[in-house]
Amino acid sequence: MSDQTNDGKAIFLKDAYALENTEDSLELYDKWAENYDETFAKANDYNTPDLIADLYAEHTRDKSALVLDIGAGTGLVAEGLARRGISHVEALDISEKMLAVARRKGVYQRFIIADLNQRLEIPDATYAGFTCTGTFTHGHVGPDALDELVRIGRNGALYVLGIKAAIYESAGFAAKFKSLAPQLAEFRIVEKKGYGENADKALQASTTAVAVFRKI
Numbered sequence: 001m002s003d004q005t006n007d008g009k010a011i012f013l014k015d016a017y018a019l020e021n022t023e024d025s026l027e028l029y030d031k032w033a034e035n036y037d038e039t040f041a042k043a044n045d046y047n048t049p050d051l052i053a054d055l056y057a058e059h060t061r062d063k064s065a066l067v068l069d070i071g072a073g074t075g076l077v078a079e080g081l082a083r084r085g086i087s088h089v090e091a092l093d094i095s096e097k098m099l100a101v102a103r104r105k106g107v108y109q110r111f112i113i114a115d116l117n118q119r120l121e122i123p124d125a126t127y128a129g130f131t132c133t134g135t136f137t138h139g140h141v142g143p144d145a146l147d148e149l150v151r152i153g154r155n156g157a158l159y160v161l162g163i164k165a166a167i168y169e170s171a172g173f174a175a176k177f178k179s180l181a182p183q184l185a186e187f188r189i190v191e192k193k194g195y196g197e198n199a200d201k202a203l204q205a206s207t208t209a210v211a212v213f214r215k216i
Helices: 009-016 022-044 046-059 076-085 098-104 145-151 173-183 201-205
Strands: 068-071 089-093 111-112 128-137 152-166 186-194 207-215
Touching: 022 098, 046 076, 046 128, 046 152, 046 186, 046 207, 068 076, 076 089, 076 207, 098 111, 111 128, 145 152, 145 207, 173 186, 173 207
Parallel strands: 068 089, 068 128, 089 111, 128 152
Antiparallel strands: 152 207, 186 207
């Protein structure tokens, strides 16, 4: 694992995409927490969180509904939701240090430290909405976590989940959504570019497959 945590562009492709297990993920994001916004998000014109927030705001039927931000990190998606009048949001992430940064922003009502690769200690049908970005990607969380997200969603819950487009088919996300189809409605994939001109060429060329759907 690299110690180049002051260089977000260097660390992201080499280290974040090379993660092999939960322990590696936790170590990386704990180290990265305090300067993630500046050295990665800002440095790379990372606009995917705002795109996710925009799509959620566009499709929600109730801006006061309870939302769970999956892989919340430092709170970039919730900041975007707040700008759009959506403030009843809770955060879930594996990194306590990332959530500590998010806590200072005042955009979440509750914080949950949990591993998405395990069963969540959250009751069935708890949330009316879900957002996610930067989590369903190389070496992070796979498609099996979608079963838990569907379980804890209420009937009619809105999901706006960003998935790295390059692995959508190969990592099994397409197959998982097919298997979940009887439980889903209004399913569609919206492909978006998530990085601006300041990002390196590999990031600029990458896209996010945003899965937008509701639970039946």
